[in-house]
Amino acid sequence: MTTIMVLGAGYAGLRVVKKLAHAKTDAHIVLVNQNEYHYESTQLHQVAAGTKEPADVVFDLRKSLPDSVELIIDKVVGIDQDNRKVSLEHHDPLSYDYLVNALGFESETFGIKGAEEYGWPLVDVDTALAARKKLEQTLARYQTSHDPLDLSIVVCGAGFTSIEYLGELVYRLPQLSKRLGFPMDQVKVDCIEASPKILPMFSKDLVDWAVDYLRKRGVNFHTSTPITEVRQDAVVSNDQEFKAHTIIWTTGVRGSHVIADSGYNQKRNRVVVRDDLSVEQHPEEFLVGDVSAVPDPQSGRLYPTTAQISMAQADTAAANVLARMRGQEPQRFTFRSLGTVCSLGPHDGVAEIDRMGTLKLKGKVVSVLKWIVNERSVLELADVRTMLESN
Template sequence: MTKIVILGGGYAGLRTVRQLAAAKVDAELVLVNQNSYHYQSTQLHQVAAGTKEVADITFDIQGVLPRGVKFVLDRVTTIDREQHRVLLASGSELSYDYLVNALGFESESFGIPGVEENSLPLVDIPTALRAKEELENHLARYQYSHDENDLAIAVCGAGFTSIEYMGELAYRLPKLSKQYHFPLDKVKISCIEAADKILPMFEPDLAVWARQYLMDHGVTFYTSTSITAIEPGKVISKDSSFNANTIIWATGVKGSKVIADSGYDQKRNRVIVEEDLSVKGNPCEFLIGDVCAAMDPNTHRPYPTTAQISVVQADCAARNIEARMQGRPGIPFTYTSTGTVCSLGPLAGVAQINFLGHWKLKGMKVGLVKKITSDRSAFELGGVKAMLESN
């Protein structure tokens, strides 16, 4: 029997499994993931800030898999593409006829010295929990240390993760102040960004509103400020430095290192794929999600890696595998964004919605939009059970 192996239990991998199972393809379906749970990566910042618990953004993978799908709990180390084998950390291996590689992302240091040793990325559940622990330890320590750096938080980058994290942090800090007995007015949140603006994916007026909202809640922005090094308790730029005992690193991500380790032609562990999302020269291998560089015909640049685009890519890859198995031509990947939502804590945010027109939203109403978006994502990946588990 034909064997289809899907690597990664994130947005792209889980959606692919569900679509292939729904299509009733005549094949054995195998999903490989290093964790027994799926986590909503778009909500990791909430765990890091302490406004959500791990259980709020996770659900059990095996509990939502379609009947007949085999689940392998293991970590992928490399892919032997010539022999059609996936090598696993346990020492075992999986053969495949079709491969869907959706292994997800890792933090990108851009080669800046000290990043990995001295800062806190937000890329999975363990890193989010570590960021929360470090933050609260420093805040709690202030009443004994009286070290102002214990109340200083440096956030590196001004993209989605950074902005949403600072929004959650601003919301929670008053409660933390009462819990750990530190003066709220002495907390210093600095956001250091190399570009000259924040949230470049939003229209300028919404980005300006988000920036002002965070400034009103204690965030100081340092744009056009390139980071040259991270030292213990210090972010270094060309012209200045920022002292902080909590340093969050959210400047960008790259694809899984398995891509480079497996010999793909890649850049930042992303591979430029064919129109149907297959790998050039290997029509039975598909790359989707964070390891995929699908080209936008309008900009001639790769689409950004988002949860929304990962789900659409999964649908396309599943349809093309089904078509290839049946001897039919596949379809090219096309994408039209339905909108973008950026929360600034549970009570505010900005959004661009492309549904029945083009809508621009800001303020409290965005919190409801964000919740609807998160619930819909969980439902698409695991049905009603997953949606209820991650609430």
């Protein structure tokens, strides 16, 4: 029997599996994932700030998968492309006829000294929870230490994840101040960004609105400030030092290390795929989501790595696996953005919706839109019951 193996149960992998199962193929579908649950990566900043609990952003894979799919819980450690085998940490190697690799993202440190040791990344449920614990313990310690650095927080990077985290953080801090007894007026929040731009994917008026929103709630922005080193109690940019005992590392992501470990031709653990999302010289193998680098035929640049694009790629990859099995021509990947929604805490945000021109939104209406986007993703990846249980 033909075996289709899917690696990773994030947005991309889970959607591929659902599409394949729905097509009622005779093939044996195997999903390998390191956890028994799927997590909504797009909500990790909320877990890290404490405005959501892990249970709000995860769902059980076994409950949401059709019985026809075999689920193997293990860590992928390598892929042997020529022999079509996947090595796992605890199981024997697995053979496949078709492979869809959706192993997702990891934190990118850009080789900056100390970033891995002292920066707290937000890349999965464990790291988001660890960042929350670090924040709350450090703020609580002020009661006995009276050290101003216990009330100082540095957020590294001013892209999407950093800004969404800052939005949740400034919402949560007054609640924590009441609970933990630290003086709110002595809290210091710095956001440090190498480029001159904040939220580069949005137009200037929305960026200005978001920056003003966060500034009014106490965030100090430092753009054109490249981080050169991270220390236990400071972020350094050449001769400037931003001292703090909580350092959140959200400067960017790279693909899974399994890509480089397996000897792929890659850059930052991403592989440039062909227009049908298959790998050069391996028509049986597809890469989707944050491990893939897909050129946009219109601009010639690579598409950004987002959940929205990952799910669109999943649809194409699933269709192309089936096409290859049936001896048909695979389809090209095409993508039309629906827009981008950036939350600023639970009740505000900015959004650009790409439908018949660009619709720009800001404020409370965006939080409703974000809720719809999040729930739609859970609905599409799991089922109605999971969506209702997560509320």
